[in-house]
Amino acid sequence: MKNSINASEVVNIIKEKVETFDNPIKRENIGEVISVTDGITLVYGLEKAKFGEKVSFASGVEGIVLDLDHDTAGIVVLGNDRDVKEGDVVKCSGDVVQVPVGHELLGRVVNALGDPIDDGGEIRAKNKMYIESKAPGIIDRKSVHEPLQTGIKIIDLLIPIGRGQRELIIGDRQIGKTTIAIDTIINQKKINDEVNENQKIYCVYVAIGQKISTVAKVVNKLKESGALEYTTVVVASASDCAPMQFLAPYTGCTIGEFFRDNGMHCLVVYDDLSKHAVAYRQMSLLLRRPPGREAYPGDIFYVHSRLLERAAKMSDEKGQGSLTALPIIETQAGDVSAYVPTNVISITDGQIFLESELFHKGFRPAVNIGLSVSRVGSAAQLKSVKKVAGSIKLSLAQYRELEDFAKFGSDLDATVQLSLNKGKYLIELLKQKQYSPMQIEEQVLLMYIFSNLYGQLNKVQVSNINRFECDLINYFQTVHPGVLKKLSGDMNDDIKDDILGIAISDARDQGDLSENAEYHAARERLSFIEGRIIEVESKLSHAEVIEVKNLSGDTVMFGATVTVSMLGDDNSEIEYVYKIVGGYEADASKQLISTDSPLGSALIGKKVVDDENRENEGDLIVLAEKLEPEHVAFMVRYGTGIVCLAMTKVHMKRLGLSFMEKKNVGENHTAFTTSIDARYGITTGVSAEDRTKTIHVAIDKNRTQDDIITPGHIFPVIAHEGGVEQRAGHTEASVEIAKLVGCNHSAVICELVNDDGSMMRLPQLLEFAEQHNIKLTTIDKLISYVQNLN
DSSP, rough: OOOOOOHHHHHHEEEEEEEEOOOOOOOOOEEEEEEEETTTEEEEETTTTTTEEEEEEEEEEEEEEEEOOOOOEEEESSSSSSGGOOOOOOEEEEEOOEESSSSTTTTTTOOOTTTSSSSSSSOOSSSEESSSOOOOOOBBBOOSBBBBOSSSSHHHHHOBBBBTTOOOOEEEEOOOOOHHHHHHOOOOOOOOHHHHHGOEEEEEEEEOOOOOHHHHHHHHHHHTTTOGEEEEEEEOOSSSHHHHHHHHHHHHHHHHHHHHHTEEEEEEEEHHHHHHHHHHHHHHHHTTOOOOOOGBBBTTHHHHHHHHOOOBBBBBGTOOOOEEEEEEEESSSTTTSSSSHHHHHHHHOOOOOOOOOHHHHHOSSBBOOTEEESHHHHHHHHHHHHHHHHHHHHEEEEEEHHHHHTTSOOOOOOOHHHHHHHHHHHHHHHHHOTTTOOOHHHHHHHEEEEHHOOOTTTSGGGGGGGHHHHHHHHHHHOOOHHHHHHHHHOOOHHHHHHHHTTTTTHHHTTTTGGGGGGHHHHHHHHHHEEEEEEHHHHHHHTTTTEESSSSSOOOOOOTOOOEEEOOTTSEEEEEEEEOOOOOOSGGGGGOOTTTTTTTOOOTTTEEEEOOOOTTOOOEEEEGGGGGGGHHHHHHHEEEEEEEEEOOOOOHHHHHHHSSOOOOOOOOOOBBOOOOOOEESOOOOSSSSSHHHHHHHHOEEETOOOOGEEEEEEEEEEEETTTTTGOOHHHHHHHHHHHHTTTSSSEEEEEBBBBBSBBBHHHHHHHHHHHHTTTOOHHHHHHHHHHHHHO
């Protein structure tokens, strides 16, 4: 019997096979490389390629479409063009370039594509964003009204910057442009430590076309100052190809936009856009685009404007975030009329112009006030800053006007001479060392003193102005931190009275002025200048100064004693004896404290050893304000593990601490208070990092008892008011050293022990000091030193 074939069954089987056949046709937009020249490839095909689309070559190298023709596309290679060969297949990805964004990038160094190039491992970012995005529209924006403090006096007072502003930094090479930007980033450290998450200012530093060694120095400086923890560094170095240098600022801007769009604040530094323009010019010429002025392509203005327009202060509906831009432009011989500088000047909201002539004269930062301007920043200035800035601008303008005029004649009337002298003092006050930002309340205080007490200030030699400035700030930080805190708001009449009166009632509450050595020691920093009592002294004491005795020459040295006779309220003569802890020596060779000496060293390992009549023990001593976690780790490794914070009663009172025992019956009368930990920003409080944080909080003049908890893992110990002469102990010695070198009157100490747990004595201490290259001195020597001063 023959088998018959059923046609319908065959059809059904074929249909089933066709329907279950899993090999779909994949359409790809591909092309072929025609030529490769200096990072630019010409590709035939790619008919459906989009401008800005990311493509991949056969070798795995990626590129971006930047030029489209009828049958060819110009592609920039994001990597080594040696890996791209003629005839290679090119595939479109269908997507544009994205980079990782978010908090995960903070503290990291990345390239122009957001890939890490440091030793921190892979970045596991939760979010990605397109590097090309539309700038916020008018409705989405809000006017700039919040200040962004740079910590640089001449900028914060005269050329203020607001959050969401675009402020250009322009000038010749090697005159401090990058320094201003880095100082601004560093200045955010203290601000960020005191505010909540939404008020912090995160930073992005974009290095374009710079040497790797230069970028490494910047990264190290940020790390040393603690600023890298809230900063992302984007690097496209001089050794990178032009496309990477072109992309870098857009990547940095995108990273900053994440914070802006999430209701936070970010500062982006583009260092610098001159090299960015050169990279774009190189790409455009290789893409055979027609050159324009200075061989730049016609759209160079749009390249920079679409980048800088993304900086904005967002409206309330959009989260109130902000993105502030500090682009940097390098000029040639001060020529601001060149093509790129004029473009960026017209795009930004103002410029900070640095001048080579001022730089070489020693005026640093070398900001030319006449050519610098901030078009919107004044709306963001604090009220207290506005009140002092007006008089500063007037004094500076008068000085600039009369400076050239005075060169033509020697006989000047008193008014002209006063304006010239006042201008010289102002110029000195506006000078500032790099990487030394100053808090805004300290700037206001300094300029208010200048404006209202110039008659007394001019008794200081111009060369000693910087030392006076340090002493004045230290005085207010030590005795009246509350006045400084108020200056961060409005300056009302009460605050003015506090500054001029220096709150003498506070001292009266503490007892007899003549017995309050702590108060007097700090007050003399303001009241005695070059051996003279300034007129404000009578206001401070509500008494008339009759006579000043025991002054030799024109200079009061450290440790000098001055006797002052005053007429009291009841017309009786009162005599006070002051011990000067601040002096102003014009001759630098006569300075008593050397930073290389045991007393002047502020590094880890300074030790003071008891004399043999006491315990003959040794302590590691580190100035509290210089303390780092590695210092604490060193102490714990070689010491008892009990880390003590030696400080004065001023610190104790500010923190609301009480002594561990009301009646100290210990043999050495060591004045311990209750132990402490920082209330915020630590975990268990035991680690070196946590202990360092606690100590920094404790010595911060703006912190109070609300910022600490007890008990904890740091042991404050209070120095005797009479100093090392009254009690020859490590506590007094460490605080004395801190005073002598002009630092915060506090130090961290820890007793050294041998491997078997016994105390190190002098022979072991000598060996230990040599082994670890640490300076060693004795309390005996310190006492002799102090007595010689007195």
